[in-house]
Amino acid sequence: MRKFGFTLVELLVLIIIIVILAAVLLPSLVGDPGPMRRASCANNLKMMGLICKMYSNETKGGLYPRVQGDPPWGGDNPPPTGCTNVVTQFEFGPKCDSIYPEYMTDPSVLVCPMATYDKDVHILDQDWNGTCRYRGFIAHPSATYFYFGYVLDQCGDSDPKADILGKKGPAQFVAMIESLKGAMTDGDPATDGVLNDDVTVAAPNGNVKGDTIHRLREGVERVLATDTNNPAAVVKVQSTIAMMWDQIHIDPSGDAEFNHVPGGCNVLYMDGCVEFLKYPGRFPASTAWAQFISTLSDQPPR
Numbered sequence: 001m002r003k004f005g006f007t008l009v010e011l012l013v014l015i016i017i018i019v020i021l022a023a024v025l026l027p028s029l030v031g032d033p034g035p036m037r038r039a040s041c042a043n044n045l046k047m048m049g050l051i052c053k054m055y056s057n058e059t060k061g062g063l064y065p066r067v068q069g070d071p072p073w074g075g076d077n078p079p080p081t082g083c084t085n086v087v088t089q090f091e092f093g094p095k096c097d098s099i100y101p102e103y104m105t106d107p108s109v110l111v112c113p114m115a116t117y118d119k120d121v122h123i124l125d126q127d128w129n130g131t132c133r134y135r136g137f138i139a140h141p142s143a144t145y146f147y148f149g150y151v152l153d154q155c156g157d158s159d160p161k162a163d164i165l166g167k168k169g170p171a172q173f174v175a176m177i178e179s180l181k182g183a184m185t186d187g188d189p190a191t192d193g194v195l196n197d198d199v200t201v202a203a204p205n206g207n208v209k210g211d212t213i214h215r216l217r218e219g220v221e222r223v224l225a226t227d228t229n230n231p232a233a234v235v236k237v238q239s240t241i242a243m244m245w246d247q248i249h250i251d252p253s254g255d256a257e258f259n260h261v262p263g264g265c266n267v268l269y270m271d272g273c274v275e276f277l278k279y280p281g282r283f284p285a286s287t288a289w290a291q292f293i294s295t296l297s298d299q300p301p302r
Contacts (some may be wrong), residue, residue, distance in 0.1 A: 041112040041246065042266045042274045045145070048110075048244055049272035051103045052094075052216075062218030064243070065094040066195045067149040067184075068141055072097070075187020090184045092148060093141025094244075095195075100138060112144040112246055114260050146284070146293070147244045150176060150199065151207050151214045153224060155283045160205070169292030170283075175201040176213050216243055221270065238271040248279060248290040 056062045068091035093110065100107060141147075154160070155170035162171040177184070179199045183191045199213040206212045207223055214220050221237035222228050246265035260266070264278040264285050277285035 037113040038260055038266070038276070041114050041260075042276065044109040044112065045244060045266055045268035045274045046272065048094075048104075048145075048147075049268050049274070051099055051109075052243070053272065054103050055099055056218050063196075064149060064216035065098050065147075066215070067091070067147065068093045068095045069184050069192040069195050070187060070189040071139065072137065072189050074189050091140065091142045092146050093143075094147050094149070096138040096141050107138050110138065110141050110143060110145060112266075114246070115144045144247055145244055146247060148176075149195070149216050151216060151220055151224070151241055152176075152283070153207050153241070154205070154209070155286065155289055157280070157286045157288050159288075161288060164292070167291060168288070170288055172201075172205045172213065173289075173292070175199075175205040216241075216270065235271075239269050239273060241270040242267050242284055243270050244268040245284045248285060248293060 052064045056064050070090050096104075096107075104110075152170075152172060154172040160171035161168040162174040163169075164174045164177070176199050179201055180195065183194045196215075198215055200206075201211060201213055203209065203211040207214055214223055221241065222234055224241070225234045225237045227233045245267040246260070248263075248265050260276070264276055264281070266274055266276050267284060268274050279285045279290060280287045283289055
């Protein structure tokens with residue numbers, strides 16, 4: 001009668017194989033979690049790209065969400081009675097009550113797991129006792145990602161610069177901020193309606209060196225396409241329009257640092273693709289942008 005089982009030699013070979021595999025795999029499992037977190041950060045942006053696409057498909061004119069601007073509680077400081085985890089300054093993030101919870105069911109997609117500072121507070125109002133009228137609102141949508149809702153096509157290192165906050169920043173962005181600062185910094189959400197529209201600026205600071213900075217919307221890529229009769233060229237333009245990305249901060253003493261090592265940022269493009277750009281590189285991993293946004297991020301809240 002034949003017996004089934006392993007011989008001693010076979011068991012020793014199996015044990016040796018397991019030991020070798022463990023030696024190879026364990027360092028990658030318990031070592032530096034950076035690559036995994038960077039991938040998670042990129043997946044968050046891909047999800048935001050899908051959210052914006054769904055939103056635009058159901059919005060008149062195909063508009064993407066506008067920039068948040070003032071939170072609904074305006075410039076109240078301290079925050080409204082009963083509210084916790086509330087940020088009072090204006091936000092360079094998507095207008096959250098337009099996408100949450102209908103399109104964005106999990107607010108954690110607004111947080112990059114690679115962020116080097118406290119990233120857990122400021123996401124949702126955590127006061128659930130019913131005393132806060134803004135209960136459940138996302139209080140800090142630009143905690144780790146920047147979103148403006150506009151097309152920025154002249155913010156690279158070779159593009160014109162302008163003075164702002166004591167440093168030179170991309171002239172196009174400076175012009176946009178100058179046009180919107182009344183609504184963005186007055187602490188009154190009732191005046192934020194202008195953020196729904198295109199921005200008129202002095203040429204050549206607009207898109208394609210014109211006098212208009214366009215809101216992100218489906219079809220806006222035709223404005224930037226050099227050959228609108230070539231569908232392939234028009235589609236390609238979407239893949240060059242950066243719409244949301246990690247904060248880049250070149251001052252380690254500031255409120256944000258590089259979210260990734262080596263330094264750089266994940267960038268979501270209008271076509272939904274995400275790319276990691278090393279610093280220094282093209283916008284928004286450009287030197288001009290990083291220096292400017294470091295200055296902006298260091299400004300104290302209202």
